[in-house]
Amino acid sequence: MPRIRGASIEEHHELVWAGLAEALRQLLLERDYDSITMGHIAARAGLARNTLYNYAPDKSALVLLLTERASRPAVARVAAIAARSGESAAGRLRGIVEAFLEASTDQALQPMFRPGAGSLVADVPKGPGNPFNAIVAEVENVVRDGVARGEFRAVGDVPLTVELLSGVVRAGAERIGREPAVFAATVSVTQEVVLAALRP
Known part of the structure; x- marks a missing residue:
């Protein structure tokens, strides 16, 4: 069972989203957007790659969701x-x-x-x-x-x-x-x- 990062499921999801936004930001400082994979984002955010797919089906969808939240x-x-x-x-x-x-x-x-x-x-x-x-x-x-x-x-x-x-x-x-x-x-x-x- 995955580790819960917050005091509640809602807080856990907010912390994961914040971590994903920061991971993407850091990766964009290091490399070209097209070369970034879901695996890179998951690793930088400290998530298992399969867990990341619970948040978005692909990189385009993830970027859209992160942008909408921000x-x-x-x-x-x-x-x-x-x-x-x-x-x-x-x-x-x-x-x-x-x-x-x-x-x-x-x-x-x-x-x-x-x-x-x-x-x-x-x-x-x-x-x-x-x-x-x-x-x-x-x-x-x-x-x-x-x-x-x-x-x-x-x-x-x-x-x-x-x-x-x-x-x-x-x-x-x-x-x-x-x-x-x-x-x-x-x-x-x-x-x-x-x-x-x-x-x-």
């Missing part, structure tokens, strides 16, 4: 910022950009923002299965609200506009990943570029 605080923070109905749409959008860029510094999410992450990013599905989909939906709602209030210009295709602007924010996250010391300056420039694209 993104929860950022999703909650963005939702709270987007819900500030008394604040201008521009102010909320500034807050969301800063929150997202701050989340990109989280060790558990950093691999998603590494320049040239390649297959790692490709393993995270597009659309509703993407852990960041909730953030995109919140941004779309803020943009629509800004258009309705006359703060932003009328954009013909809000989802496409947000998708294009997300490229700007991702570039900011990649810059911060390369040069953590430029965090504040990168946040400021990213906010200005995003808002410049939406102002009337």
Whole structure:
């Protein structure tokens, strides 16, 4: 019978997930994503390989689950910022950009923002299965609200506009990943570029 790491089954699972996230992060510092196997992850996390398959059927599924779990605080923070109905749409959008860029510094999410992450990013599905989909939906709602209030210009295709602007924010996250010391300056420039694209 496998050793339980926590005081309860729930705590055990949380500890295992935390260990898996840390194992993947360490392995990505040492080698290319494509060369990492489930065996490598299991060994680094201190698990038997067959135990790892109780958590995910393959590496792609494991990465998706780890990313979804790590993104929860950022999703909650963005939702709270987007819900500030008394604040201008521009102010909320500034807050969301800063929150997202701050989340990109989280060790558990950093691999998603590494320049040239390649297959790692490709393993995270597009659309509703993407852990960041909730953030995109919140941004779309803020943009629509800004258009309705006359703060932003009328954009013909809000989802496409947000998708294009997300490229700007991702570039900011990649810059911060390369040069953590430029965090504040990168946040400021990213906010200005995003808002410049939406102002009337």
